[in-house]
Amino acid sequence: MAPKFGTSGLRGLVVELTSELVTSYTHAFIQACETGSAVRVGWDLRPSSPDIAKAVIDAIVAAGRTAIVDGALPTPALALAALNRGQSAIMVTGSHIPADRNGLKFYTTGGEISKDDEAAIIAQLGAALDGQGAQVDATGDVITAYVARYVNGFGADALKGMRIGVYQHSSVARDIMVDVVKALGGEAVPLAWSETFIPVDTEAVDPITRVQLAQWCDEHKLDALISTDGDADRPMVADATGKIVVGDVLGPLTARLLGAERICTPVSSNTMVDEMSEFSAVVRTRIGSPFVIAAMESGGARNVVGYEANGGFLLGFTADGPVGQLAPLMTRDCLLPILAPLYMARKAGCGLAELVAGLPSRFTATDRLTGIETDISRPFLERLSTDAAVRGTFFDDMPAELSVDLTDGLRVTFEGGEIVHLRHSGNAPELRCYVEAENQQRADTLLAMFLEKISARLS
Structure with missing residues (x-):
């Protein structure tokens, strides 16, 4: 199957993501979309990503643009940096799918591309841009700013007294998760750092991993266990017994903490949110973050958020966190739906399981x-x-x-x-x-x- 746009980004087999194809899509993106003063480039930890990223960087430079190289970092961190600086971005990642596949995620100066943008990019394939741009290595402040977003919003005591396991595997956020837990006053227990890429699908966790999560929680006396998929735009959260709290439960809990009024979520998310009276509207979409974003932008309502069954959370307004504000981020984020339920459980003096038990039972x-x-x-x-x-x-x-x-x-x-x-x-x-x-x-x-x-x- 030739590389194509799916629910979020371009995906295909690594052997088909040739430098010629990558160049063609990069030039088409630059031709079709608003890219601002520079195009930032990041990648995940699968083996093929650095080489594909090099092809992206070379294509940006050959098009006469500036490529800012951020290296290996979470997709939401790259998107946040581009949005805050009026720049665009290309993330090299296959997300949760196996290592024989990879892909590209595109961000304009306004955020994640829409389905209309995808069509415009496809229409420009074959456009040959010619120029002499520049490659600039980033300073490393992007990850610092991403971590600070949550420290400033939740505070240094948000997870105080909590012992949190961090299933690191090959997530590009494996060290960031540890740093954030510590910065919020929790005790982080790093687990299973992997040299090889592991395709963790937060929406379909395999039985062997579920057993391992329970064993880790018991062995290390954990209050909760957290992880992400490969590019860290989808969270995985387990309670003290190792039982996974699914993404379409994390989403409504996070929305509740932030005071959201309007919810946009795909049709695959469970119906529990429809029974939560504090939300004025629940809008159902097709599956994929571009559809969720389109619904968030079209409603005209204040305090709108989106989430998916995979756990990725999209913030559409400036929200009040426990101690500070959280600026909008209209792309899937993993940290917000990890931290919000943990904070809520700690504040309520209960475990995650008890917090979830208080929701409508679906x-x-x-x-x-x-x-x-x-x-x-x-x-x-x-x-x-x-x-x-x-x-x-x-x-x-x-x-x-x-x-x-x-x-x-x-x-x-x-x-x-x-x-x-x-x-x-x-x-x-x-x-x-x-x-x-x-x-x-x-x-x-x-x-x-x-x-x-x-x-x-x-x-």
Whole structure:
């Protein structure tokens, strides 16, 4: 599959991300979008990223622009630096997908590119820009400013008395997470620093990792455990038992702390937020941060935030943190939805599990089947979506169908409130399954049942 734009950024196999292709997309971005005084460049820790970043930097210079080289750093840190300086940025990352794949994320002077920007970039492919620009190595203050954002907003005692495990693996934020926990008064326990790249998907954590999280929490007597995906725009948070607090729970908790009024979130997020009376509106979108951002920008409401089921949180207004203000950041961030629930639990004098237990009780489970190409999954989903009889046969173990939502994939709500949502990934040969039920055991059972059904159909 040739590299293409997915839910967030350009993605493809490393062998297909040639210097010629990277140059073409970089020049098209510069031609189609507002790039400001310079284009900042960062990358994650997968093996292919430095070489792809070099191709990006060379292309920027060859186009007569200034390339500011920030090196390995979190995507939200790079985006924040570009936004604050009236510059643009290109992040080399494949996010959570395996190391044989990689990609590019583009940011204009106004923030993450939109779907319209993606179309404009594609229309400019083949544009050959010629000039003599410059390469400038950054001073390193970008990461310092990113850390200071949370220290200034939450304060030096925000996590005082808390013992926080940090699953470092190959996250580009592995040291930053440790630094932030310490700066907020917590005790950081670094765990499993990895020399090789590990594709952590915060939306579909594998069973082996879940067992390991529980073992670490028990062994190290942790109050919580945190981590991120590869480029650190998606959080992973576990309570004191090692049980993961899913992203569409972290999002509403963070929104509650910040006093948000309007929520924008994809259709894949669970329905718990709809039952939280403090929010004036909940807007559902297609899956992907560009769609969430478009909804945030179109509503005209104050105090708007966005979040995704993967945990990435987008702040659309200047919010009051516990001790200081947090400026808007309209791209997925990992640290805000990690820190907000931890702070809330500490302030309430309880654990994360108890904090979550106080929310409306909706339970979710999600996973994916890998190695399923789109040309196989798309016809399967189209038949289910368009033929009620085929759908009825496939869902014959479920109660009667109440409604069908085709916003992004196929999302079916059944009598009693259970939900099954199927969609093929925009970034990799995968088919994802999301389920929602009234208790975790039932959600896990539904997930296993439908993954087995789908596998039997498509194998």
